[in-house]
Amino acid sequence: MKQSWFFYFFSKSVSQRKGRVVIASLSIMLAVAVVTGLLGITSGIKEKLGSELKAYGANLIVSSGSGGFLDYDALQAISKLDGVENVSGHVFGMAFINNESIEIIGLDIGSLKETGWRLHGKWPLNEREILAGINLKDALQLETGKAVALSGENGIMEFIISGFLERGGAEDNALIVSLPHAWELLSIDKKLSVVLVRGRAGELAGISGNIEKTVAGTGVKTLRQVAVAEESLLKKIQLLLVLVTVVVLFAAMVSIMSTMGANVLERREEIGLMKAIGATRNNIRLFYFSEAVLTGAAGGAAGFIMGYLFTQAVSWGAFGSFIDIPLYLPALSVAAGLVISLVASHFPVVDALKYNPAVILREE
């Protein structure tokens, strides 16, 4: 009964000042969204570091040192090297469907059967069949068994989609064709963009050296090097995001402090009166901290949703796939909202507790 009347009074008091409460929640939402986005992206990217290689079961990536193409012969040469268990050549490029540019990945489609990626549909059975990334299905309204016209450097080629691949990587947005088709579409003569190599564990440094010696002008990176390179970029992004976060958190605190300050000032008379009719300091704290909790929790929850969407948008843009965010993130976001709100409310509430009711209540 005592509690329920408190909530009744509290809700009346808050709805009295809806606008302010909403603005306070919004500023918390922004701050929490940035924090959530930062954590979501960071943890998501970590998970994806080197994942492009892992997805093919490779641990070395060979590309042309100069940034151009590799000769197809390199594939043969590399496959014969000691310690090399498996190789696959990939060529990347762009083609068009109805004037929309689509990424093309040329590779040995048969080798994908071992990767364990999800296939919706069938593997290509003949020359005219290709695979599409799952995201293209809705984006381009593709269907299995239907023909698509791809225009490339040499004019238009027709294919039939036999199935949709799903990995959660860049492939989900690409068309997967055989190497010969890719060469024809891109009008390049037996070239590769990269060769992915699975080398025997423990011998990667030696194998890398051999590859660089055997095929002139190549650069070889290990899975670990790829991951480290991506990570150092990530660190720079992280630093930037941390700076942004500090600024946004500070701004949110100031905003809450001034909202709460205005709240307390506006309600001087009410506070004075409550003291006069016997409210203890804890009674008064309860009112203001309840409002801070409401603002913080609402802002934190909204901020989580916004930060989550932001994270996924960034991930989609960067990787063409979504990120699994850590499970603690929603709880952490709400907690962050509460901390911001409570800390920022502390000072105005201390002021309110100091008000001398005798002085306030004689004011006109």
Place this chain on the structure above:
Amino acid sequence: MTNNKSFIQVRNLVKEYKTAYALRGVSMTVEKGQWINIMGPSGSGKSTLLNIIGGLDNSTSGDVIIDSTDVEALDEDHLAIFRREQIGFIFQQSHLIPYLTAVENVMLAQYFHSMADEEEAGEALKRVGLGQRLHHRPSQLSGGEQQRICIARALINSPGILLADEPTGNLDRDNTEIILELLDSIHREDHFTIVLVTHDPFVSKWGDRVLQMEDGHIVGDEFIKERVKGA
């Protein structure tokens, strides 16, 4: 309650501000159930005295003992508890919460005291003649009606003392009379102690005793032989 004859004892009360003295050594006693009016010119220290008795303000020196509690010795939270148990306040401004209805304003005082009880709060408002106005907001009520809510709010927890600072200061003659008649009839039934501050001689026709203050001193103390009865 004790059977101490002097329910309120004020001894040598001094209130000093940086620039001036508000009270320069005030001593007085009030018996339980007595209705005492404090009169005096503006700035003579009436409100200051009332606020210190009610524990809303501190003195510079001196003692205030109410029902054998040394009010000056209480810390802030114990003062709050003392107020909710022992004191009802009425001010010149009604200080009602604008977004609560009449009955909810009374319930707020119940809430801080113990437990909000709408029925009881409604009864209290009926007693001050606002039975038809329970769910009106203060802005929908006249000044006199607002002061009647304040009476209900001040008395809802059956305090030992009602402290009223110019309770009719914003009201016209007719409403002043209504309020004082109301207080008088409730006082006759419930026998709480009233300390009422006013500078209006008309108001001091009610009550048992009039204290005169001037410049922080008590300069007069007289009992009214015949208390006004009815209107």
